[in-house]
Amino acid sequence: KVNGKTQVVDTDPETPLLYVLRDDLKLNGPKFGCGLSQCGACTVIMDGKAIRSCATEVKAAANRPVTTLEGLGSVKKMHPIQKAFLDEQAVQCGYCINGMIMTTKALLDTNPKPTDSQIKEALAGNLCRCGTHTRILRAVKRASGQKV
Amino acid sequence: MKNELSRRQFLQGAGALVVSFSLFPTARNIFAAEFATLPSGDIDPQSLDSWLAISPDGSVTFYTSKVEIGTGTITALAQIVAEELDVSFERVKMDSGDTSRTIEQGSTVGSRSIERAGPQVRQAAAAARQELLKLAAARLKAPIDKLTVQNGVVSVVGNAANKVSYGQLVGGKRFNTKITATGSGFDMKVAPEVKAKDPKDYKIVGQPVKRIELPGKLTGEHVYAHDVRVPGMLHGRVVRPPVVNTEPTNIDESSVKNISGFVKVVREGSFVGVVARTQWAAIKAAEALKVTWAEPKTKLPANADALYAYLKNTKPARTQKAVEKGDLAKAFAQAKKTYQASYRWPFQMHGMIGPSCSVADVKGDKATIWSGPQGPFRTRATVATILKIPEQNVRVIYHEASGSYGRMSTDDGAEDAALLSRGAGAPVRVQWSRQDEHGWEPKGPAQLDEIKAAIDGEGKLIAWDFVDYGQPWSASGSTPLLASLQVGIKPNNPGGSNGTQGGGDIYAVPNQKIVAEQINWHFPEPIPLRTSNLRAPGDPARCFASECFIDEIAADLGADPVEFRLRHTAEPRGADCLKAAADKAGWQKRPSPAPAQSANIAKGRGVALTRRANAYAAAVVDVEVDRSNGNVRVTRIAISHDCGLMVNPDGVKNQVEGNVIQGVSRALLEEVAYDERSVTSLDWKSYPILKFPDVPEIDVVLINRPEMAALGAGEPATIPVPAAIANAIFDATGARLREAPFTPARVLAAMKEKPAGNQKS
Numbered sequence: 022k023v024n025g026k027t028q029v030v031d032t033d034p035e036t037p038l039l040y041v042l043r044d045d046l047k048l049n050g051p052k053f054g055c056g057l058s059q060c061g062a063c064t065v066i067m068d069g070k071a072i073r074s075c076a077t078e079v080k081a082a083a084n085r086p087v088t089t090l091e092g093l094g095s096v097k098k099m100h101p102i103q104k105a106f107l108d109e110q111a112v113q114c115g116y117c118i119n120g121m122i123m124t125t126k127a128l129l130d131t132n133p134k135p136t137d138s139q140i141k142e143a144l145a146g147n148l149c150r151c152g153t154h155t156r157i158l159r160a161v162k163r164a165s166g167q168k169v
Numbered sequence: 170m171k172n173e174l175s176r177r178q179f180l181q182g183a184g185a186l187v188v189s190f191s192l193f194p195t196a197r198n199i200f201a202a203e204f205a206t207l208p209s210g211d212i213d214p215q216s217l218d219s220w221l222a223i224s225p226d227g228s229v230t231f232y233t234s235k236v237e238i239g240t241g242t243i244t245a246l247a248q249i250v251a252e253e254l255d256v257s258f259e260r261v262k263m264d265s266g267d268t269s270r271t272i273e274q275g276s277t278v279g280s281r282s283i284e285r286a287g288p289q290v291r292q293a294a295a296a297a298r299q300e301l302l303k304l305a306a307a308r309l310k311a312p313i314d315k316l317t318v319q320n321g322v323v324s325v326v327g328n329a330a331n332k333v334s335y336g337q338l339v340g341g342k343r344f345n346t347k348i349t350a351t352g353s354g355f356d357m358k359v360a361p362e363v364k365a366k367d368p369k370d371y372k373i374v375g376q377p378v379k380r381i382e383l384p385g386k387l388t389g390e391h392v393y394a395h396d397v398r399v400p401g402m403l404h405g406r407v408v409r410p411p412v413v414n415t416e417p418t419n420i421d422e423s424s425v426k427n428i429s430g431f432v433k434v435v436r437e438g439s440f441v442g443v444v445a446r447t448q449w450a451a452i453k454a455a456e457a458l459k460v461t462w463a464e465p466k467t468k469l470p471a472n473a474d475a476l477y478a479y480l481k482n483t484k485p486a487r488t489q490k491a492v493e494k495g496d497l498a499k500a501f502a503q504a505k506k507t508y509q510a511s512y513r514w515p516f517q518m519h520g521m522i523g524p525s526c527s528v529a530d531v532k533g534d535k536a537t538i539w540s541g542p543q544g545p546f547r548t549r550a551t552v553a554t555i556l557k558i559p560e561q562n563v564r565v566i567y568h569e570a571s572g573s574y575g576r577m578s579t580d581d582g583a584e585d586a587a588l589l590s591r592g593a594g595a596p597v598r599v600q601w602s603r604q605d606e607h608g609w610e611p612k613g614p615a616q617l618d619e620i621k622a623a624i625d626g627e628g629k630l631i632a633w634d635f636v637d638y639g640q641p642w643s644a645s646g647s648t649p650l651l652a653s654l655q656v657g658i659k660p661n662n663p664g665g666s667n668g669t670q671g672g673g674d675i676y677a678v679p680n681q682k683i684v685a686e687q688i689n690w691h692f693p694e695p696i697p698l699r700t701s702n703l704r705a706p707g708d709p710a711r712c713f714a715s716e717c718f719i720d721e722i723a724a725d726l727g728a729d730p731v732e733f734r735l736r737h738t739a740e741p742r743g744a745d746c747l748k749a750a751a752d753k754a755g756w757q758k759r760p761s762p763a764p765a766q767s768a769n770i771a772k773g774r775g776v777a778l779t780r781r782a783n784a785y786a787a788a789v790v791d792v793e794v795d796r797s798n799g800n801v802r803v804t805r806i807a808i809s810h811d812c813g814l815m816v817n818p819d820g821v822k823n824q825v826e827g828n829v830i831q832g833v834s835r836a837l838l839e840e841v842a843y844d845e846r847s848v849t850s851l852d853w854k855s856y857p858i859l860k861f862p863d864v865p866e867i868d869v870v871l872i873n874r875p876e877m878a879a880l881g882a883g884e885p886a887t888i889p890v891p892a893a894i895a896n897a898i899f900d901a902t903g904a905r906l907r908e909a910p911f912t913p914a915r916v917l918a919a920m921k922e923k924p925a926g927n928q929k930s
Contacts (some may be wrong), residue, residue: 036449040448050388052523053600079321095388107379112383143863152825152830152831
């Protein structure tokens with residue numbers, strides 16, 4: 022069940038969820054970064070937790086709710102987290118930003134007013150090479166309704 | 170297809186209406202079968218219609234071969250277009266990086282896009298405005314100097330009702346106007362005779378406009394190179410050798426025959442790849458394919474000491490002089506005191522978060538490439554060469570890739586995809602594995618820098634002798650890329666220069682020599698560890714050496730590091746930049762090191778200044794050094810930045826912040842590991858980069874100089890960061906780091922060694 026819609030795919034059950042989301046369901050939000058759970062670019066939310074879709078076999082997602090970046094909002098109707106990232110211009114190349122937003126979503130769902138260090142810890146497994154970290158931190162604060 | 174044909178027919182005078190082109194193609198035109206190969210490139214730069222088109226609704230489409238690589242360049246260029254034409258920013262669309270629709274303006278590299286392409290874009294837009302005013306004057310029956318433009322509507326001064334819009338004047342039609350355009354690429358001069366706006370009248374340039382493409386990046390709607398899919402597309406993966414520079418002696422295809430979805434093995438020379446129906450099948454086949462590789466012919470230096478010895482002891486292929494003045498021998502003979510030191514900088518990675526990825530569709534003697542190169546025309550040339558077809562038969566369609574910091578100047582993926590597509594007879598998408606990207610991306614060269622200097626009785630620098638030893642870029646604009654080497658294309662030169670700036674050229678010293686010795690890297694043998702331009706190529710290392718050395722001398726003289734620099738800065742802009750960072754940081758005047766500290770955590774501050782491509786940046790860094798384990802934490806950085814006139818201050822700030830964080834990462838963590846056979850840093854664990862918990866506070870000071878031309882911001886701010894950190898570690902502990910990165914082991918070793926050993930003579 023992806024973004025609230027039940028999907029049936031015919032694939033090798035060991036295929037990483039990421040390739041099924043991208044190639045079979047044409048969801049481009051989650052990105053391939055490392056295939057090793059080291060960078061976070063492929064993050065999606067399953068059962069309320071931010072997980073690495075590059076290292077999760079699709080069979081593990083059978084009959085479970087998966088949310089991708091597309092499930093949050095669109096350019097026409099952005100989710101408040103996406104809007105906060107836009108307001109802070111917290112993107113450079115944006116390749117990692119799916120992971121930042123999805124990890125933030127999972128964080129704020131369980132901890133709506135995180136402290137600076139809680140945000141940093143939550144995002145510690147998400148790599149950004151452009152160095153957009155300080156803007157991302159501000160965007161997460163803003164998304165949580167705290168003073169930036 | 171309709172759009173594509175319309176554009177070409179339009180330029181050929183077929184009279185088709187202008188259709189609007191989106192920089193960010195919708196799913197419709199990505200997935201539709203509309204990308205049949207067209208004759209590519211070679212649009213006439215002397216035709217105004219080649220640069221821009223105005224739609225009936227008055228929106229402006231501007232065509233440029235410059236590309237968005239995550240740095241905000243395209244947004245800034247759009248601001249320049251909107252400004253010159255007096256249309257609102259929202260009405261400008263940028264059509265970027267398609268070799269069949271744009272003029273080659275040079276690659277998006279070297280902090281040169283705003284500096285070089287900015288004036289080209291401005292003048293083309295100004296020429297269009299001039300033409301529009303001529304048409305309006307005839308239509309409104311008023312002289313040009315009585316006309317005014319607001320938001321794309323021309324009216325007569327004092328009679329606002331007498332008006333006509335750009336759309337009404339030329340919407341959907343050709344200008345049919347010739348403009349002058351001489352030279353090529355970076356150096357192309359476009360319509361220099363046309364008078365552009367006075368910067369005093371700028372309303373859009375200079376504003377912190379929001380980046381055009383960010384909304385789609387935040388929702389998954391932005392189509393990256395990795396997101397391109399074309400009908401009938403297969404998935405490929407290259408099987409790289411486990412050791413460098415070797416050839417397959419045997420390929421056992423039976424090892425992959427049973428993989429569901431496997432299509433075929435493609436081999437050309439030592440290039441081996443697999444093609445499959447799905448990504449997963451391609452990955453499994455690439456892993457399973459049994460290839461026996463020959464032992465490599467050339468070997469790497471086995472470790473850092475062997476590498477730096479190679480740099481020091483190999484005869485330079487050429488000497489590049491950045492500065493040479495005065496009489497060094499005489500100055501050293503008359504010196505009150507002389508100093509010398511040497512500094513080491515390792516191979517570092519670009520480290521794209523998304524690995525190389527391209528799609529190719531090769532049909533007969535034509536090819537279409539979807540990829541994210543910094544130079545689409547460079548990709549056109551390399552693909553044409555490897556396929557042995559005319560350049561004009563290759564069309565490169567740009568889609569942004571992962572942020573690349575120079576890595577996508579060398580579009581290896583496009584060549585891989587082209588070979589696999591030709592071999593498979595179908596469009597093929599190739600995405601590199603993380604291990605392949607880490608192992609095979611061309612690295613920023615290692616550097617060894619040696620400096621000697623002398624002071625007179627007043628503590629003024631009278632001699633400065635700086636030598637940088639480093640490799641050229643074996644993968645560059647003039648040398649074969651990875652697949653090209655594997656199919657047997659030989660380099661005819663050792664590659665591009667790693668630059669000469671940052672070696673103390675910002676200081677006025679009467680007797681001064683700054684040279685970069687190019688140490689060839691196993692040329693003409695195939696290259697065992699590829700090198701290329703990494704953000705601000707060569708400058709972070711040269712600045713690390715020169716700005717630490719200045720600090721060593723200041724410390725020896727008991728001088729304040731900022732004040733000592735100010736005694737020698739050659740230009741007022743350099744001094745202003747340095748003072749701005751020091752002021753922001755609340756710099757307290759005193760010599761380094763700081764008075765002895767008893768706590769385990771020693772605190773220090775350090776400074777460094779640099780100039781690159783005529784932009785200045787200065788950093789003041791606060792660090793905390795854990796003396797028990799040598800761990801360095803950068804807590805705060807004040808950074809000042811002067812890139813002339815700022816087109817988009819928030820864009821500049823975003824770049825400066827990113828440069829600073831990348832600089833901290835390179836200074837503290839980054840060093841490519843290798844052995845005699847190959848690179849051994851093959852993932853983010855073996856090549857870590859800075860993570861959120863270690864990101865410092867950053868205070869940016871932007872110095873705007875509207876009286877100057879606009880310069881680049883994509884690189885300068887990263888350069889002074891490593892030097893400033895090393896100086897801060899010295900300030901905190903009295904230990905001098907002369908080799909990057911500043912790992913806990915190196916910090917502990919330097920603390921044992923202090924006071925700094927070889928600085929005095």
